[in-house]
Amino acid sequence: MIKRLLIANRGEISFRIQKTCKSMNIETVAVYSDVDKHAIHVKNADKSICIGGAESSESYLNIKSIISAAITSKSDAIHPGYGFLSENANFADEVIKNNINFIGPDPSSIRAMALKSTARKMMADAGVPVVPGFSTEGNSKEDILKRSKEIGFPIIIKASAGGGGKGMKIARSEKELFLGIDSAKREAKSSFGNSKLIVEKYLENARHVEVQILGDMEGNIQVLSDRDCSTQRRYQKIIEESPAPGIDKEIRNEMAIQAIKVAKKVSYLGAGTVEFLLYKNKFYFIEMNTRLQVEHPVTELIYGIDLVEWQIRIANGENIKIDSCNKGHAIEARIYAENPELDFLPSPGKISNLTIPKSKNLRIDFGYSEGGDVPPYYDPMLGKIIALGRNREQAINSLSNVLKETKIVGIDTNIDFVRRIIEHQSFKKLLLGTDFIKNNSKDLFPSTVEKNLLLGISLCLFMIKRSEAKKILLTPWDTKDNWRHFGANVEKFIIESEKIQYNFECFTLNKGKYSFRILEPNPTKLVNISIFNNDGGREFKIRYNKKIFKIFLAKGEENSLSIIYKGYNLSINILDKFSSNYKVEMTSGSLDTPVPGKVAKVYVKSNQKVRSGDVLAVIEAMKMEHSIISPFDGTVKEISVREGEQVDEGYTIAEIEKSS
Structure with missing residues (x-):
């Protein structure tokens, strides 16, 4: 029987596995990299061991260090979680070779399915329908281009040994094909x-549906319903649900039969x-994922089971005994540290406030807590919020309500973005597919009117907080605002939000009433609002x-302020109160990295001529590439x-002069 288990992973999944182990009276051993020393999964474990540096290759992908940690800690078993080494057959071999129980399938099963190219051929030979495709291994550029043309663009390039959207690119032309291959290889x-x-x-806007299975040592295979994972950004799932809605019963049954066939x-x-x-x-x-999936909680909730517990029980030799009725x-x-409005740019940093309301039939699986640091080296997922309902409508409403009240301060998140997805009428009407976000993008971000309103409210709140912070002044002439003996006070500000500048004019009226308008870049009419804050706290009521x-x-400082509205984070910086030096179109200057990361590729050199839209360099941050x-x-x-250099946010990548 397993008494002590090492979790070869980090963050949310390590913390989640620890919860099950504690309920089973199994001691847990966490491993961590240098930058994860104070992470929640390290603090919560019974024992923790450092396995190397910040880069994954030095720690969470370092087989030798992880095996050494397991031996040193006298662990009976290793659970790989998901990602990293979870589908690495060589790792599973090493675990077993050292007489440690591997919580997962036999290495031969991993090996058969871990490489998508091998799995595709095996399934095609077994009569399971597969998408037309081929492996790039051993093929010249000419062969790859020829075979891609035979399949027909668009095509999708995938990492053969992994999943989770990493190493996945779509190419719609010959030009994009080899750029995509180079990028996918690096990721x-x-x-x-x-x-x-x-x-x-690439099948345009197909639905992505998966079948959850469990297998035991007697050869029994049980299907535990299915999940829809079609809603994706950067080819990575962000909304998952179970059972997969709106699927014909005959197709659902046939997929289950084929899943059992694959597993056997x-x-x-x-x-x-x-x-x-x-x-x-x-x-x-x-493909077949030979591991626990990120989205496993939706299956657990509808069956009332613990899949991690069943993984451990099966590893202990127990047979499957689960009621098949869901x-x-x-x-x-999935909640990510990223900014959807900036093409999902990762947002590492310190979480200064984290508040998620608790309610019945709601589950929160997070790998970070208030005060925690989100490092730039790993996947930007913070955790997941999962809701259970009697039906799909109730589950969606429950999740929407909690997302509206969730507050994460200090970093950008996608909370508002995922809320808008599940509230969208097309989502509710089951118009699902992998192109859902692309097809509905204009509805998934704040409108210009909504954004302008929130910017103006933020500026008014800045004025209120500035007024509260002022020292006692001897005369009105000592103030820095536009005090007047009579009439409305009017002030002009230049503010910046998400690298866009706005020239605002604000009027302070009386009894909490304000008016404002944008002068540049796109002039607007005056907007009138009232602001109330009865308890002196951080929550304000706005009448509009x-x-x-x-x-x-969320945050108010001398020249900056951040607010949260229904999960949407908005920050402003006050650049200049009186100046009219509004920034015009850039004609020359520096291009800076938008996020801390590693320089993965440099495509240009000094004195080279470039065209608007050319990729100059690629920065890798949080396991994703950013061009x-x-x-111009x-x-x-x-x-x-x-190439290979580590750079901080704001570091100058290149200096460019615009053609005359």
């Missing part, structure tokens, strides 16, 4: 330690997921257009970085 190597790729036909083909043991694309009433096998509907939103809503003051793009035609005057 795959960084995330999984394996740069092998496959190329498949590789003598599968433990928890696994067989993934399909559903396209025009036909389904196609795409109840209700569950939906999950005969309606009242709440704004949470530094030329904003011009000449590169200087490149300030080298």
